[in-house]
Amino acid sequence: APSIVFIDEIDAVGSRRTYDGTTGSSEVNRTMVQLLAELDGFDKRGDVKIIAATNRIDLLDPALLRPGRFDRIIEVPLPNDEGRNEILTIHTRKMKLDNVDFDELVNMTDGLSGADLKAIVTEAGMFVIRRKGKAVTMDDFKEAYTKMITKETREEVTGMFV
Structure with missing residues (x-):
């Protein structure tokens, strides 16, 4: 089959x-x-x-x-500004947002993968839950970004959503 x-x-x-x-x-x-x-x-x-x-x-x-084993090698590059904006929009569409500047988010996440962006969005949501807030703010995204890019966090993803 x-x-x-x-x-x-x-x-x-x-x-x-x-x-x-x-x-x-x-x-x-x-x-x-x-x-x-x-x-x-x-x-x-x-x-x-x-x-x-x-x-x-x-x-x-x-x-x-070698030829014959894998016929194509396709590189998927990191997303550009437009791609990061689309990825962030997709992952935040069910979130209640309060005064979030997507242009700033796109600029500060240059060089990150789609998986990194999803992790930041998820972590920003976790910050809201921890503080018993009602909406995700730009500060939540900044904190999530800082947590994401810290060397210890990048090496030990197990604590990412705790």
Whole structure:
């Protein structure tokens, strides 16, 4: 039957092979070799398509990028001003907003991904809940942005919505 297999964060299993003699690198190498064997296979895949995603293409083993394994490499760049405005509009459309300046939000979030923007919107909403407010304000977004860009928060996302 027609199928699509999606491998998210392929760099976790398809990273550049190393030979440092450790058990960990040996396991990574075996996983990589098995992945390549499954991609190549002995039989044609027919109606089975494989799509993979990574935000670290620089870590992928060159063997994964050879012709015939993945036919296309599509880069999805970070959103521009218009894109960030649309993303913020989508994620805030069900929120009650009070005096929120979208132009300022767009300018202060330059270089952030759509996922980062969603996290900021969610966190701004959490600030309102914590203070028992009725609407999300620009200050809530500024606090959420500050929390988002702090190094500790970026490395430890587990506390993002707590």
